[in-house]
Structures are given as C-alpha cells and as structure tokens.
Amino acid sequence: MSNEFFLDILQDSLRSSKVVVIFVEEMLCSEDISSRDIKGTPYLNLHEGLLTERVRYFPAVRNPYKSLKQIFANHNTNVFHVSNMDKLKMYDSRNSHYYIYFEDTLNETRIETLRRHDLIIKEIYHAVRNYATGPVLGFYTGKNNPMLGKETKVLPLKRNIISSDTGVSVESNDALFHFVGVYSSSAKRQSRFSQAPVVADERLTRRHLSTKVAYTDFELEFNFSFKKDGWIIDDVALLEGGEEVGRTRMCAGAPWEHSYVCGEPLVIINLRDGSAVTISFYQIQAFRRSGRSYDDDTIFPEWDFRRGNNNSKGFGPGVNCGPYFTSTIIASLFVTSVCFGIMVVGVTALMNCVTNDRYDDPQGKPLSIGAEVAG
Numbered sequence: 001m002s003n004e005f006f007l008d009i010l011q012d013s014l015r016s017s018k019v020v021v022i023f024v025e026e027m028l029c030s031e032d033i034s035s036r037d038i039k040g041t042p043y044l045n046l047h048e049g050l051l052t053e054r055v056r057y058f059p060a061v062r063n064p065y066k067s068l069k070q071i072f073a074n075h076n077t078n079v080f081h082v083s084n085m086d087k088l089k090m091y092d093s094r095n096s097h098y099y100i101y102f103e104d105t106l107n108e109t110r111i112e113t114l115r116r117h118d119l120i121i122k123e124i125y126h127a128v129r130n131y132a133t134g135p136v137l138g139f140y141t142g143k144n145n146p147m148l149g150k151e152t153k154v155l156p157l158k159r160n161i162i163s164s165d166t167g168v169s170v171e172s173n174d175a176l177f178h179f180v181g182v183y184s185s186s187a188k189r190q191s192r193f194s195q196a197p198v199v200a201d202e203r204l205t206r207r208h209l210s211t212k213v214a215y216t217d218f219e220l221e222f223n224f225s226f227k228k229d230g231w232i233i234d235d236v237a238l239l240e241g242g243e244e245v246g247r248t249r250m251c252a253g254a255p256w257e258h259s260y261v262c263g264e265p266l267v268i269i270n271l272r273d274g275s276a277v278t279i280s281f282y283q284i285q286a287f288r289r290s291g292r293s294y295d296d297d298t299i300f301p302e303w304d305f306r307r308g309n310n311n312s313k314g315f316g317p318g319v320n321c322g323p324y325f326t327s328t329i330i331a332s333l334f335v336t337s338v339c340f341g342i343m344v345v346g347v348t349a350l351m352n353c354v355t356n357d358r359y360d361d362p363q364g365k366p367l368s369i370g371a372e373v374a375g
Contacts, residue, residue: 006061008206010071018134020097028142042114045122064141072097172199181280230255231286238268245272254319259285262321
C-alpha cells in the first residue's frame with residue numbers, strides 16, 4: 001500500500017471517528033506479526049478482530065508512523081507510556097486522539113511481549129469506547145522496522161516532454177503543465193530558463209494533489225484540491241534545496257476535463273533574497289481518476305487510481321484567467337476614458353462661454369437704419 005492510500009485512510013478516520021488511539025511499538029516488522037510459539041499467535045485479540053472483520057491489516061506502508069504524526073499531532077496531554085493497565089487514567093473529552101507507547105522492562109521473550117501488548121491494546125480500546133460518545137478507531141504500528149535497510153533514493157518520475165516553439169510542456173501522472181517565458185529576476189540580474197523542467201515528486205490523496213516541477217536552480221510545487229465539479233490550484237510554492245522560500249496563493253481552477261489558461265504573469269517572491277520567479281504564460285490541467293467520488297464521506301471507500309476519460313493526454317478546453325478583463329482591455333478602457341474626459345471638459349468650457357454685450361444699453365434708443373431706393 002502506498003503512502004497516498006494510507007494518508008487517505010488517516011484523513012477519513014479523522015473525520016469519521018470521535019477518538020483515535022494510536023498504539024506504537026519501538027520496533028515492529030512483518031516477522032513479529034507472523035511469529036508464533038506453542039500457544040499460537042501472540043496477537044490473539046487482533047486475530048479475532050481480523051476474523052470478525054473489525055480489524056484490517058495494511059501491509060508494506062512506508063513510514064506509517066511518520067504519516068500518523070502528520071495527521072495526528074502528539075503533545076503532553078495525549079501521550080502515554082504504559083507497561084500494563086494498572087491505574088491508567090487517560091480519557092479526556094478535550095483530546096480527539098491518543099498515543100500509547102509500550103514500555104518493556106520485564107524479562108520475557110519477544111512473543112510474550114507482543115502477547116502482553118495485544119492484551120493492553122484490547123483493554124485500552126474498550127476502556128476508551130466506554131467513555132467516548134462516538135466511534136473509536138485504533139492504529140497499531142511501529143516507529144521503525146528493524147528489517148528495513150537503508151532507504152532507497154527515489155528517482156525523479158519519468159517525464160513526457162512536448163517540445164514547442166512557444167514554451168515547454170511536461171506531464172506527470174496526474175497533471176499537465178505548459179510554461180512560456182520562465183525567468184528568475186533580482187535587483188542586479190535576470191536569468192531565463194528555456195530547458196524543460198522535470199517532475200521530481202508527486203503526492204496524491206483522494207482530495208489533494210501536490211506536484212513538484214523542478215528546474216536546475218529551484219522547484220515549483222503546485223498544490224491542487226479536488227472538488228465534485230472540478231479541480232482548484234490552491235497555491236504555488238517556491239523551493240530551494242528542498243526548503244520552501246516563497247509561496248503565491250492562486251485559488252483558481254476549472255471544471256473536470258478542462259484546463260486553466262492565463263496570460264497574466266505568475267510571480268513567486270523568494271523571501272530569502274528578494275528575487276522572484278516569473279512564468280509569463282501558463283496552462284495547467286489536473287486529471288480526474290475514473291470511479292472516484294470526491295464528495296464521499298464514508299471511511300475506507302473503494303478507490304480506483306486509473307486515469308479518467310482523457311486518453312489523448314492533452315489539454316482540454318481552456319478556461320481563461322481573465323475572460324472579460326485582460327491587461328489590453330483595461331488599458332484600452334483607461335485611454336478611452338481619458339480621451340472622453342478631455343472631450344467633456346472642452347465641450348463644457350465651450351458651453352460656458354459668455355457673449356461680449358457689455359457695451360449694449362438696454363434702456364437706450366434702438367438703432368434704426370433707413371434705406372432709400374432711387375428712381
């Protein structure tokens with residue numbers, strides 16, 4: 001199971017349960033789970049839960065403890081270290097989740113230790129259920145896997161580059177990007193990037209997508225949100241050496257099977273040195289997975305991670321960022337308003353002109369001219 005699936009499960013459990021209890025072993029691997037002695041499996045209660053379909057086993061999740069800490073924060077009031085259930089008072093209605101760490105000080109075998117932990121899990125889980133006013137969900141995992149060697153470095157995802165005279169395009173598994181005029185500028189210099197970027201990393205959950213597009217000197221991380229009727233670009237982050245140094249909020253998007261097109265420059269300010277990365281023109285589209293329901297609140301749905309009806313792997317109809325007002329239209333309206341204002345001032349001044357009649361006397365005798373015709 002990938003981390004994306006596991007993060008979906010954690011987010012659903014956060015919404016669907018009243019209390020989440022996380023039981024953490026210092027070391028845990030598949031050999032511990034499959035171990036047995038003359039009494040059988042050490043996980044008697046968890047095994048019964050599997051048979052009654054109240055427990056589910058998620059194999060081969062990379063760093064599950066790290067994923068749990070991303071969703072469920074641990075602090076002093078919700079962390080407990082236990083070796084048995086004697087005088088354990090832990091439930092507090094103000095906490096929505098708890099961390100239970102096992103302490104092993106007894107002289108016992110590994111299987112006996114796991115059997116004692118299995119009993120503690122059962123007792124704590126039922127004790128919390130007696131106090132909680134809603135559903136209770138538990139997770140059992142380990143901090144580290146003793147059988148796991150050095151972590152393999154993940155290579156960049158394979159890119160599908162589409163050359164173009166007007167820019168570069170790059171495609172990931174779940175999105176398509178087209179950039180024109182990408183450059184970095186500071187107070188003293190300006191560098192233009194014409195090379196094709198690389199999709200360095202991509203993380204997908206049921207309602208969110210994060211795609212890193214890497215250039216030589218920096219990375220751009222595009223964060224998407226998925227809705228029932230379309231997708232949204234929440235923001236774009238600028239990273240240097242894996243560290244975020246700037247972020248620009250966008251909150252723009254398009255319906256499914258449509259792309260987002262914008263001729264207005266996208267500027268991300270580098271807060272570290274005051275420089276900026278600018279994309280003069282860009283077109284972006286996120287793809288929908290077939291069979292996925294983005295408004296389904298049920299826990300553990302049947303996910304389908306196949307791409308939707310977009311076999312051409314090209315951009316759909318474009319939704320422009322300024323369909324009614326662009327920089328050209330606004331400039332034209334401004335110039336027109338200035339010219340119209342000058343004309344209005346001229347006409348007003350002309351209408352206010354006063355005739356030169358100060359030498360006329362309204363009380364005087366009117367001037368009469370007589371004409372005499374000869375013959």
